[in-house]
Amino acid sequence: MAERMKGKVVLVTGAGSSGPGWGNGKAAAVLYAREGAKVFAVDYRLEAAEETAKLITDEGGICVAHQADVSSSADVQGMAEKCQEVFGRIDVLHNNVGIVETGGPVEASEESWNRVVAVNQTSVFLTCKHVIPQMLKQKSGSIVNIGSIAGIRWIGFPYLAYSATKAALLAMTSNMAVQYAADGIRVNCVLPGLMNTPLIREPLVKNYGGDIDSMISQRDQSVPMGRMGDGWDTAYAALFLASDEARYISGTHLVVDGALTARSA
Template sequence: MADRMKGKVVVVTGAGSSGPGWGNGKAAAALYAREGASVLAVDYRIAAALETAEQIKSEGGKCVAARANVADSADVQAMAAECIRHFGRIDVLHNNVGIVEVGGPVETDEDAWNRVIAVNQSSVYLTCKYVIPHMLEHGSGSIVNIASVAATRWIGFPYLAYSAAKAAILAMTQNMAIQYASQGIRANCVLPGFMDTPLIREPLKETYGGDTGEMIDKRNKQVPTGKMGDGWDTAYAALFLASDEAKYITGTSLVVDGGLTARCA
């Protein structure tokens, strides 16, 4: 155990991987715990949250699993209350929930659009709505929102709803950062690029030709470093922004993409 997050209480939404391996949320939850934090691991699928919690506890860390649909106001209120009940405070809110729908305005049906906006964007509004008051009670807090480089530019295929939601998160984060800067609360974004996580396996397979191996190979070749990142790359960036090492950083976006967007600029 290290101590970069010693004594902190962290809520991680989307803390369960969507398949075998380490997704962004699961890696972040584990890393916060390894650095001394007490973690509330939240996921819509309680089995996934429990898996993350068991992994953390097997390493000697502190973690409680919770189920919540973070696009539902009542669930989010209950999530915040559960964290207070278990740990007494909330120091860090790590918003990791995200779903992917590929398609432009013609291909994306209204139900898919509404679902992506609710899960990826409205969830950030709701979690902040019900967590920030607890941070204000202590006069401190850090919010880390996981957005995407797709929020800033075209990355190879139509991602309309996903891009729109992630772009909104950038604006929301900057708004909150300025509103609460004088009250001890920071808000920042991490913008991952192409990441090799369980989330990409099924939604993007068909877009790249229907073969998972071919999809991974093509995505690796699109990155200047020659290889996609992984959940740990996102997690370490989030850890820095959440920690006191970043006490003078707020309203910023940290790009983690192996040079992808620098080459596209």
């Protein structure tokens, strides 16, 4: 443990994993704790948040699990208030919640569009609405939004709503970074590329012929480094941006994709 986050309270949304293995949020929550942070782990499924919390406490860290639907303003307000009640402050807000649903404007239903926008985009608006006031009182804070390279480029097949919400995160990140710079609040965004996490397995496998092993192989081969990244690659990028090592960095969009976007530029 290097204790890069010692003394800090980190609120992680989407801190559970959607299936076996290490999702971005689960890895980030554990990494923050390993670096000395007290973690408030939030997930729509309480059991997923509790699994992450147990991993942290079993390693000697401090973590409290909390259930919330981050597309609900009442839930998000309660989440922020509970974190403040338990730990007394919020130093880092890590916005990790996201869902993937495929289809362009013709194939995707209105219900699917609205669902993805609510979970991926409105949730960030709500978490920032309810957490930033606490950071303003502290005159400090760091917000890390987890986006995707799907917000800046085509990555093989249409998933319009997902791409649109991830593009929106870039604008939201830049806007808030400027608005709150003088208040000591930094806002940055991590853009993972093709990642091997539990999130990709069910919603995307049909686009690769319906076979998980084939999907993983195809995605690995499409990356210049010859492999996908994983939840830890996203987590380490987020850790840097959240930490004081990045104290002069705000409004940045950090691409983490094994050179995939650079090859297409």
